[in-house]
Amino acid sequence: MNSIQILEQSGLSKTEVRKKVLALFIESQSALSLSDIESAFSKIDRITLYRTLKTFETKGIIHKAVDGTNHPKYAMCEASCSEHKHHDNHAHFHCLSCGKTVCFEQVANPSIPEVLNGYTVEETTLILSGTCKDCLEE
Protein backbone atom coordinates (compact mmCIF):
# COMPACT_ATOMS: atom_id res chain seq x y z
CA MET A 1 0.00 0.00 0.00
CA ASN A 2 1.34 3.42 -0.87
CA SER A 3 1.12 6.56 1.21
CA ILE A 4 -1.97 7.93 -0.55
CA GLN A 5 -3.90 4.70 -0.06
CA ILE A 6 -3.01 4.64 3.62
CA LEU A 7 -4.14 8.23 4.12
CA GLU A 8 -7.43 7.51 2.34
CA GLN A 9 -8.05 4.41 4.39
CA SER A 10 -7.51 6.36 7.61
CA GLY A 11 -9.73 9.20 6.48
CA LEU A 12 -6.93 11.74 6.56
CA SER A 13 -6.55 14.57 4.09
CA LYS A 14 -3.74 14.12 1.62
CA THR A 15 -1.42 16.97 2.41
CA GLU A 16 2.14 17.39 1.21
CA VAL A 17 3.67 16.88 4.62
CA ARG A 18 1.71 13.71 5.33
CA LYS A 19 2.50 12.18 1.96
CA LYS A 20 6.20 12.96 2.30
CA VAL A 21 6.53 11.72 5.86
CA LEU A 22 4.53 8.59 5.24
CA ALA A 23 6.55 7.76 2.13
CA LEU A 24 9.69 8.07 4.22
CA PHE A 25 8.34 5.62 6.80
CA ILE A 26 7.36 3.13 4.10
CA GLU A 27 10.78 3.05 2.51
CA SER A 28 12.70 3.20 5.78
CA GLN A 29 14.13 0.00 7.23
CA SER A 30 14.53 1.44 10.69
CA ALA A 31 12.46 3.40 13.15
CA LEU A 32 12.65 7.16 12.76
CA SER A 33 13.07 9.86 15.36
CA LEU A 34 11.81 13.35 14.93
CA SER A 35 15.24 14.63 13.97
CA ASP A 36 15.71 11.75 11.51
CA ILE A 37 12.63 12.93 9.65
CA GLU A 38 13.58 16.56 10.01
CA SER A 39 16.96 16.03 8.40
CA ALA A 40 15.50 13.90 5.60
CA PHE A 41 13.71 16.94 4.24
CA SER A 42 15.33 20.30 3.70
CA LYS A 43 12.60 22.44 5.13
CA ILE A 44 9.86 20.98 7.19
CA ASP A 45 8.34 22.51 10.27
CA ARG A 46 9.15 20.80 13.54
CA ILE A 47 5.79 21.56 15.07
CA THR A 48 3.89 20.22 12.10
CA LEU A 49 5.95 17.08 12.40
CA TYR A 50 5.00 16.55 16.03
CA ARG A 51 1.36 16.85 15.09
CA THR A 52 1.70 14.65 12.03
CA LEU A 53 3.32 11.89 14.07
CA LYS A 54 0.66 12.15 16.74
CA THR A 55 -2.09 11.89 14.12
CA PHE A 56 -0.46 8.88 12.48
CA GLU A 57 -0.03 7.19 15.83
CA THR A 58 -3.65 7.75 16.82
CA LYS A 59 -4.85 6.40 13.49
CA GLY A 60 -2.82 3.20 13.86
CA ILE A 61 -0.45 3.99 11.01
CA ILE A 62 2.77 4.20 12.99
CA HIS A 63 3.73 3.04 16.47
CA LYS A 64 6.21 4.25 18.99
CA ALA A 65 9.37 2.17 19.22
CA VAL A 66 10.77 2.57 22.72
CA ASP A 67 14.48 1.82 22.56
CA GLY A 68 15.93 3.03 25.84
CA THR A 69 17.16 6.32 24.43
CA ASN A 70 15.33 9.39 25.57
CA HIS A 71 14.03 10.12 22.12
CA PRO A 72 10.91 8.41 20.89
CA LYS A 73 11.15 6.74 17.52
CA TYR A 74 8.38 5.61 15.24
CA ALA A 75 7.91 2.82 12.73
CA MET A 76 5.16 1.55 10.45
CA CYS A 77 2.46 -0.45 12.19
CA GLU A 78 1.45 -3.95 11.36
CA ALA A 79 -1.53 -4.27 9.05
CA SER A 80 -3.90 -5.18 11.85
CA CYS A 81 -3.52 -1.87 13.68
CA SER A 82 -6.34 0.62 13.51
CA GLU A 83 -7.51 3.75 15.23
CA HIS A 84 -6.81 3.54 18.96
CA LYS A 85 -5.97 -0.17 18.63
CA HIS A 86 -2.37 -1.13 18.20
CA HIS A 87 -1.10 -4.69 17.97
CA ASP A 88 2.58 -4.05 17.74
CA ASN A 89 3.49 -6.61 20.32
CA HIS A 90 7.07 -7.17 19.26
CA ALA A 91 10.57 -6.37 20.45
CA HIS A 92 12.69 -3.53 19.16
CA PHE A 93 16.39 -3.79 18.57
CA HIS A 94 18.58 -0.80 19.33
CA CYS A 95 22.10 -0.65 17.96
CA LEU A 96 24.50 0.83 20.49
CA SER A 97 27.00 1.56 17.73
CA CYS A 98 25.01 3.46 15.09
CA GLY A 99 21.96 4.27 17.20
CA LYS A 100 19.45 2.82 14.75
CA THR A 101 16.37 1.01 15.98
CA VAL A 102 14.50 -1.67 14.06
CA CYS A 103 11.39 -3.73 14.66
CA PHE A 104 11.90 -7.42 15.43
CA GLU A 105 8.45 -8.66 14.50
CA GLN A 106 9.49 -12.28 15.03
CA VAL A 107 10.38 -11.68 18.68
CA ALA A 108 7.15 -11.34 20.62
CA ASN A 109 7.02 -9.53 23.92
CA PRO A 110 6.92 -12.00 26.83
CA SER A 111 3.53 -12.76 28.25
CA ILE A 112 3.22 -11.63 31.82
CA PRO A 113 0.49 -12.42 34.34
CA GLU A 114 -2.18 -9.72 34.29
CA VAL A 115 -1.79 -9.18 37.99
CA LEU A 116 1.60 -9.18 39.69
CA ASN A 117 2.32 -8.13 43.27
CA GLY A 118 -1.00 -6.33 43.28
CA TYR A 119 -0.09 -4.42 40.15
CA THR A 120 -2.10 -4.81 36.94
CA VAL A 121 0.05 -5.20 33.86
CA GLU A 122 -1.54 -3.79 30.72
CA GLU A 123 1.42 -3.67 28.40
CA THR A 124 4.89 -5.08 28.04
CA THR A 125 7.82 -3.57 26.17
CA LEU A 126 10.93 -5.50 25.21
CA ILE A 127 14.09 -3.80 24.04
CA LEU A 128 17.12 -5.66 22.74
CA SER A 129 20.32 -3.73 22.42
CA GLY A 130 23.63 -4.64 20.92
CA THR A 131 25.27 -4.31 17.53
CA CYS A 132 23.31 -4.41 14.30
CA LYS A 133 24.13 -6.34 11.16
CA ASP A 134 25.48 -3.33 9.28
CA CYS A 135 27.82 -2.30 12.07
CA LEU A 136 29.11 -5.86 12.49
CA GLU A 137 30.09 -6.05 8.81
CA GLU A 138 32.38 -3.07 9.07
Next chain:
Amino acid sequence: MNSIQILEQSGLSKTEVRKKVLALFIESQSALSLSDIESAFSKIDRITLYRTLKTFETKGIIHKAVDGTNHPKYAMCEASCSEHKHHDNHAHFHCLSCGKTVCFEQVANPSIPEVLNGYTVEETTLILSGTCKDCLEE
Protein backbone atom coordinates in the same frame (compact mmCIF):
# COMPACT_ATOMS: atom_id res chain seq x y z
CA MET B 1 24.09 -0.17 54.64
CA ASN B 2 23.74 3.56 55.07
CA SER B 3 24.80 6.26 52.65
CA ILE B 4 28.14 6.94 54.30
CA GLN B 5 29.12 3.29 54.26
CA ILE B 6 28.22 3.03 50.59
CA LEU B 7 30.28 6.08 49.71
CA GLU B 8 33.25 4.74 51.63
CA GLN B 9 33.00 1.36 49.97
CA SER B 10 32.98 2.98 46.54
CA GLY B 11 35.90 5.22 47.37
CA LEU B 12 33.88 8.40 46.94
CA SER B 13 34.33 11.48 49.05
CA LYS B 14 31.52 12.11 51.51
CA THR B 15 30.02 15.36 50.32
CA GLU B 16 26.72 16.87 51.39
CA VAL B 17 25.06 16.40 48.02
CA ARG B 18 26.09 12.78 47.71
CA LYS B 19 24.95 11.92 51.23
CA LYS B 20 21.60 13.62 50.72
CA VAL B 21 20.90 12.11 47.31
CA LEU B 22 21.99 8.65 48.34
CA ALA B 23 19.84 8.76 51.46
CA LEU B 24 16.88 9.67 49.28
CA PHE B 25 17.51 6.66 47.04
CA ILE B 26 17.80 4.33 50.03
CA GLU B 27 14.49 5.36 51.53
CA SER B 28 12.65 5.65 48.22
CA GLN B 29 10.41 2.81 47.14
CA SER B 30 10.36 3.90 43.51
CA ALA B 31 12.87 4.93 40.88
CA LEU B 32 13.71 8.62 40.82
CA SER B 33 14.01 11.00 37.93
CA LEU B 34 16.20 14.05 37.96
CA SER B 35 13.26 16.32 38.70
CA ASP B 36 12.04 13.99 41.46
CA ILE B 37 15.33 14.50 43.25
CA GLU B 38 15.40 18.17 42.45
CA SER B 39 12.02 18.77 44.04
CA ALA B 40 12.85 16.66 47.08
CA PHE B 41 15.41 19.24 48.15
CA SER B 42 14.77 22.94 48.25
CA LYS B 43 17.97 24.09 46.66
CA ILE B 44 20.17 21.71 44.82
CA ASP B 45 22.01 22.40 41.63
CA ARG B 46 20.74 20.59 38.57
CA ILE B 47 24.17 20.25 37.04
CA THR B 48 25.68 18.81 40.17
CA LEU B 49 22.86 16.30 40.20
CA TYR B 50 23.61 15.12 36.67
CA ARG B 51 27.20 14.54 37.67
CA THR B 52 26.30 12.89 40.95
CA LEU B 53 23.98 10.44 39.20
CA LYS B 54 26.60 9.66 36.60
CA THR B 55 29.18 9.00 39.29
CA PHE B 56 26.82 6.74 41.23
CA GLU B 57 25.92 4.84 38.10
CA THR B 58 29.54 4.28 37.15
CA LYS B 59 30.37 3.07 40.65
CA GLY B 60 27.55 0.52 40.59
CA ILE B 61 25.49 2.24 43.27
CA ILE B 62 22.43 3.07 41.19
CA HIS B 63 21.16 1.82 37.83
CA LYS B 64 19.08 3.37 35.13
CA ALA B 65 15.46 2.22 35.06
CA VAL B 66 14.18 2.60 31.50
CA ASP B 67 10.40 2.90 31.67
CA GLY B 68 9.29 4.08 28.26
CA THR B 69 9.01 7.71 29.27
CA ASN B 70 11.58 10.06 27.83
CA HIS B 71 13.09 10.76 31.20
CA PRO B 72 15.63 8.38 32.65
CA LYS B 73 15.01 7.26 36.19
CA TYR B 74 17.39 5.68 38.66
CA ALA B 75 17.10 3.19 41.48
CA MET B 76 19.44 1.49 43.95
CA CYS B 77 21.48 -1.35 42.54
CA GLU B 78 21.51 -4.86 43.81
CA ALA B 79 24.32 -5.70 46.20
CA SER B 80 26.32 -7.54 43.57
CA CYS B 81 26.84 -4.50 41.38
CA SER B 82 30.23 -2.87 41.33
CA GLU B 83 32.20 -0.39 39.29
CA HIS B 84 31.45 -0.82 35.58
CA LYS B 85 29.63 -4.10 36.31
CA HIS B 86 25.90 -3.99 36.76
CA HIS B 87 23.73 -7.03 37.34
CA ASP B 88 20.34 -5.38 37.39
CA ASN B 89 18.75 -7.86 35.06
CA HIS B 90 15.16 -7.29 36.09
CA ALA B 91 11.98 -5.73 34.75
CA HIS B 92 10.71 -2.31 35.69
CA PHE B 93 7.07 -1.50 36.23
CA HIS B 94 5.77 1.86 35.11
CA CYS B 95 2.43 3.10 36.37
CA LEU B 96 0.48 4.88 33.66
CA SER B 97 -1.69 6.56 36.26
CA CYS B 98 0.77 8.15 38.70
CA GLY B 99 3.90 7.87 36.57
CA LYS B 100 5.95 6.09 39.21
CA THR B 101 8.42 3.39 38.26
CA VAL B 102 9.52 0.53 40.51
CA CYS B 103 11.97 -2.35 40.21
CA PHE B 104 10.48 -5.82 39.84
CA GLU B 105 13.47 -7.81 40.96
CA GLN B 106 11.50 -11.06 40.82
CA VAL B 107 10.76 -10.66 37.10
CA ALA B 108 13.95 -11.41 35.21
CA ASN B 109 14.53 -10.08 31.74
CA PRO B 110 13.94 -12.81 29.14
CA SER B 111 17.00 -14.60 27.86
CA ILE B 112 17.52 -14.03 24.18
CA PRO B 113 19.90 -15.81 21.81
CA GLU B 114 23.16 -13.94 21.57
CA VAL B 115 22.87 -13.71 17.83
CA LEU B 116 19.56 -13.01 16.09
CA ASN B 117 19.12 -12.21 12.39
CA GLY B 118 22.79 -11.37 12.22
CA TYR B 119 22.46 -8.95 15.11
CA THR B 120 24.33 -9.51 18.37
CA VAL B 121 22.22 -8.95 21.45
CA GLU B 122 24.18 -7.67 24.42
CA GLU B 123 21.42 -6.52 26.68
CA THR B 124 17.69 -6.88 27.15
CA THR B 125 15.31 -4.44 28.80
CA LEU B 126 11.81 -5.35 29.91
CA ILE B 127 9.23 -2.75 30.82
CA LEU B 128 5.83 -3.57 32.29
CA SER B 129 3.26 -0.82 32.32
CA GLY B 130 -0.16 -0.64 33.86
CA THR B 131 -1.60 0.50 37.16
CA CYS B 132 0.31 0.26 40.40
CA LYS B 133 -0.95 -1.02 43.74
CA ASP B 134 -1.42 2.44 45.25
CA CYS B 135 -3.44 3.73 42.31
CA LEU B 136 -5.63 0.61 42.28
CA GLU B 137 -6.56 1.11 45.92
CA GLU B 138 -8.00 4.56 45.27
Next chain:
DNA sequence: CACAAAATGCAATATCATTGCAAAAAAGGA
Protein backbone atom coordinates in the same frame (compact mmCIF):
# COMPACT_ATOMS: atom_id res chain seq x y z
C1' DC C 1 -14.86 28.18 -8.55
C1' DA C 2 -16.09 29.45 -3.86
C1' DC C 3 -16.66 28.42 0.81
C1' DA C 4 -15.99 25.88 5.16
C1' DA C 5 -12.99 22.97 7.59
C1' DA C 6 -8.58 21.32 8.42
C1' DA C 7 -3.61 21.64 8.38
C1' DT C 8 0.45 24.34 8.42
C1' DG C 9 4.04 27.45 10.00
C1' DC C 10 5.46 31.21 12.99
C1' DA C 11 6.04 33.39 17.64
C1' DA C 12 6.63 32.61 22.13
C1' DT C 13 7.58 29.79 26.00
C1' DA C 14 9.10 25.96 29.01
C1' DT C 15 11.81 22.00 29.98
C1' DC C 16 15.82 19.34 29.61
C1' DA C 17 20.86 18.56 28.93
C1' DT C 18 25.82 19.70 28.68
C1' DT C 19 30.40 22.29 28.90
C1' DG C 20 33.89 25.60 30.81
C1' DC C 21 35.46 27.89 34.65
C1' DA C 22 35.98 29.97 39.20
C1' DA C 23 34.80 29.31 44.06
C1' DA C 24 34.14 26.11 47.78
C1' DA C 25 34.69 21.85 50.16
C1' DA C 26 36.96 17.42 51.27
C1' DA C 27 41.11 14.48 51.80
C1' DG C 28 45.68 13.73 53.25
C1' DG C 29 50.12 14.98 55.29
C1' DA C 30 52.85 17.62 58.48
Next chain:
DNA sequence: TCCTTTTTTGCAATGATATTGCATTTTGTG
Protein backbone atom coordinates in the same frame (compact mmCIF):
# COMPACT_ATOMS: atom_id res chain seq x y z
C1' DT D 1 44.83 21.38 63.89
C1' DC D 2 46.40 23.79 59.97
C1' DC D 3 47.87 23.92 55.31
C1' DT D 4 48.12 22.22 50.60
C1' DT D 5 46.40 19.50 46.89
C1' DT D 6 42.68 17.47 44.75
C1' DT D 7 37.99 17.01 44.05
C1' DT D 8 33.43 18.72 43.96
C1' DT D 9 30.18 22.22 43.48
C1' DG D 10 27.48 25.94 41.47
C1' DC D 11 27.08 29.68 38.12
C1' DA D 12 27.08 31.42 33.24
C1' DA D 13 26.24 30.34 28.82
C1' DT D 14 24.54 27.51 25.21
C1' DG D 15 21.88 24.18 22.56
C1' DA D 16 18.51 20.69 21.87
C1' DT D 17 13.83 19.26 22.72
C1' DA D 18 8.89 19.87 23.38
C1' DT D 19 4.35 22.29 23.44
C1' DT D 20 0.59 25.96 22.87
C1' DG D 21 -2.01 29.86 20.60
C1' DC D 22 -3.02 32.12 16.51
C1' DA D 23 -2.96 33.86 11.77
C1' DT D 24 -2.26 32.09 7.15
C1' DT D 25 -2.50 28.58 3.77
C1' DT D 26 -4.16 24.41 1.88
C1' DT D 27 -7.53 20.72 1.27
C1' DG D 28 -12.09 18.80 0.64
C1' DT D 29 -16.86 19.50 -0.87
C1' DG D 30 -20.80 21.38 -3.16
